[in-house]
Amino acid sequence: MLKEPNEKLLIIDFGSQVTQLIARRVREANVYCEIHPYNAVDEDFVMNRFKPQAIILSGGPESAADPDCPKIPEAVFELKVPLLGICYGQQVMIFQLGGRVEKGVKREFGKATVQLRRPFSDDSFFSGLFARGEEQVWMSHGDHVACLAPGFKAVASSPNAPMAVVVDFSRQYYGVQFHPEVHHTPNGARLLRNFINLAGFSGSWTMQAYKDKAIQKIRSQVGNGRVVCGLSGGVDSAVTAVLAHFALPGQVTCVFVDQGLLRQNERDEVIGIFRDHFNIPLVTCDASDEFLSGLAGITAPEDKRMVIGQLFADVFRKQAKLIGGAKFLAQGTIYPDVIESASVFGGPSESIKAHHNVGGLPPDLDMELVEPLRDLFKDEVRQLGRELGLPSSFVDRHPFPGPGLAIRCLGEITSKKLDILRKVDAIFIDQIREYNLYSEIWQAFATLLPVRTVGVMGDGRTYEYACALRAVTSVDGMTADFYRFDFEFLSETSTRIVNEVRGINRVAYDITSKPPGTIEWE
Ligand code: XMP
Numbered sequence: 001m002l003k004e005p006n007e008k009l010l011i012i013d014f015g016s017q018v019t020q021l022i023a024r025r026v027r028e029a030n031v032y033c034e035i036h037p038y039n040a041v042d043e044d045f046v047m048n049r050f051k052p053q054a055i056i057l058s059g060g061p062e063s064a065a066d067p068d069c070p071k072i073p074e075a076v077f078e079l080k081v082p083l084l085g086i087c088y089g090q091q092v093m094i095f096q097l098g099g100r101v102e103k104g105v106k107r108e109f110g111k112a113t114v115q116l117r118r119p120f121s122d123d124s125f126f127s128g129l130f131a132r133g134e135e136q137v138w139m140s141h142g143d144h145v146a147c148l149a150p151g152f153k154a155v156a157s158s159p160n161a162p163m164a165v166v167v168d169f170s171r172q173y174y175g176v177q178f179h180p181e182v183h184h185t186p187n188g189a190r191l192l193r194n195f196i197n198l199a200g201f202s203g204s205w206t207m208q209a210y211k212d213k214a215i216q217k218i219r220s221q222v223g224n225g226r227v228v229c230g231l232s233g234g235v236d237s238a239v240t241a242v243l244a245h246f247a248l249p250g251q252v253t254c255v256f257v258d259q260g261l262l263r264q265n266e267r268d269e270v271i272g273i274f275r276d277h278f279n280i281p282l283v284t285c286d287a288s289d290e291f292l293s294g295l296a297g298i299t300a301p302e303d304k305r306m307v308i309g310q311l312f313a314d315v316f317r318k319q320a321k322l323i324g325g326a327k328f329l330a331q332g333t334i335y336p337d338v339i340e341s342a343s344v345f346g347g348p349s350e351s352i353k354a355h356h357n358v359g360g361l362p363p364d365l366d367m368e369l370v371e372p373l374r375d376l377f378k379d380e381v382r383q384l385g386r387e388l389g390l391p392s393s394f395v396d397r398h399p400f401p402g403p404g405l406a407i408r409c410l411g412e413i414t415s416k417k418l419d420i421l422r423k424v425d426a427i428f429i430d431q432i433r434e435y436n437l438y439s440e441i442w443q444a445f446a447t448l449l450p451v452r453t454v455g456v457m458g459d460g461r462t463y464e465y466a467c468a469l470r471a472v473t474s475v476d477g478m479t480a481d482f483y484r485f486d487f488e489f490l491s492e493t494s495t496r497i498v499n500e501v502r503g504i505n506r507v508a509y510d511i512t513s514k515p516p517g518t519i520e521w522e
Contacts, residue, residue: 009199011056014092031196060088086175114156228253445469482510
């Protein structure tokens with residue numbers, strides 16, 4: 001029986017969009033942590049079942065100036081462990097301990113500078129920080145702490161947050177108005193690490209430990225049942241398949257569905273890779289007719305996702321019967337799929353898209369889901385993939401969404417449009433490889449726009465489709481920036497596309513970051 005790590009950190013979620021980033025930073029410091037919503041944390045959990053060595057309180061959309069705001073469970077204070085409140089977490093902590101929070105007149109979003117107000121005697125929380133008396137941070141708040149709770153001191157302030165960093169050294173309670181977990185707070189990871197160190201963690205937790213725990217969890221969920229694992233050719237489903245296979249040798253059948261929405265040569269490549277590297281039973285289903293006719297006439301992005309979810313479910317149900325009644329469906333849902341599909345008040349934050357392997361599956365699926373990657377980010381999935389022995393040529397592939405080209409063929413989907421899109425995409429990726437840029441870019445792809453534009457080719461008028469190219473840098477897909485290609489690359493790529501792909505006469509390059517855009521166009 002695998003031993004549970006005994007050094008644990010608890011993150012209490014109040015519904016921030018970026019709570020999972022706190023978990024990432026903690027895991028990057030090799031400390032085991034779990035996120036639990038504030039309303040699921042009771043005395044028994046804190047005192048007996050989880051027994052954290054430190055607690056972080058996330059941000060959230062509510063206002064600690066409202067008397068009915070979501071509260072920190074009292075057991076958290078009774079436990080007497082180091083506490084770090086972030087944004088809403090700071091405000092509600094100060095409020096519950098006897099201070100006051102006010103609704104701000106001005107909201108503060110984005111970059112801010114926090115200045116040190118009083119010298120502190122070498123406290124480990126500030127180690128390496130405020131070297132020049134200030135820190136650049138990322139703020140996102142309307143309210144602020146107006147009156148401190150007994151025992152606290154304000155250590156730093158920004159123009160809109162007079163209590164930007166507050167500390168009660170004797171209880172080891174810390175509060176920051178800004179978000180140390182995001183990349184835009186350059187020394188944020190350092191601050192979180194300082195908190196982790198002062199809480200006495202040894203920092204010995206690893207991805208190998210995660211793998212062992214995930215295997216144990218799959219075994220206890222599935223027992224001696226049979227599992228169908230949906231394989232998309234992407235990294236997430238491959239890692240899920242290998243993990244499930246390690247956990248339950250002989251009980252897992254992979255199903256690769258060709259839904260007619262794959263990229264050029266993708267079917268052969270995926271089957272090849274799986275055949276060469278793994279010894280897991282693999283069934284390939286050609287369901288392209290069903291998918292294309294099911295999607296005919298559908299233009300709204302969320303409708304496409306729902307239809308695709310239904311169709312996948314049909315295929316998996318059928319396959320489950322064929323292999324003698326599999327009751328479990330393993331799929332590669334990762335954290336960004338969860339957070340962007342669900343809405344800590346019933347689920348995490350506001351719904352952005354129904355990622356097909358989360359929001360798009362029908363409620364009557366009749367199969368229990370096995371989702372071992374549900375709380376990992378993409379780069380952590382890749383790390384786990386390497387830990388499981390997957391080749392880096394596979395693990396380092398750009399992400400490809402479950403609904404495939406359906407969400408890149410904007411508007412109505414037809415096989416003719418899909419063919420055009422495949423050709424454009426293949427040229428774009430070929431150019432990126434040719435210029436040795438593939439590993440610098442987090443994800444790159446083409447979309448086909450549902451508009452035709454006028455052009456001139458040779459001496460004649462053309463009236464053809466326009467396409468847009470998208471390439472982004474990112475760490476985890478939660479935020480992203482467009483990749484800065486040089487103009488020579490863009491010019492050569494656009495010329496190749498227009499010359500080589502019949503049906504396209506215009507190429508655009510998408511220069512939107514996320515937010516405000518998302519990575520995929522639909
Ligand atoms: P967005 O477009 O939400 O995408 O910024 C973030 C990352 O998730 C991928 N993505 C999906 N992956 N099923 C998936 O498995 C989906 O429905 C889905 N939608 C988007 C997207 O390609 C990017 O890597």
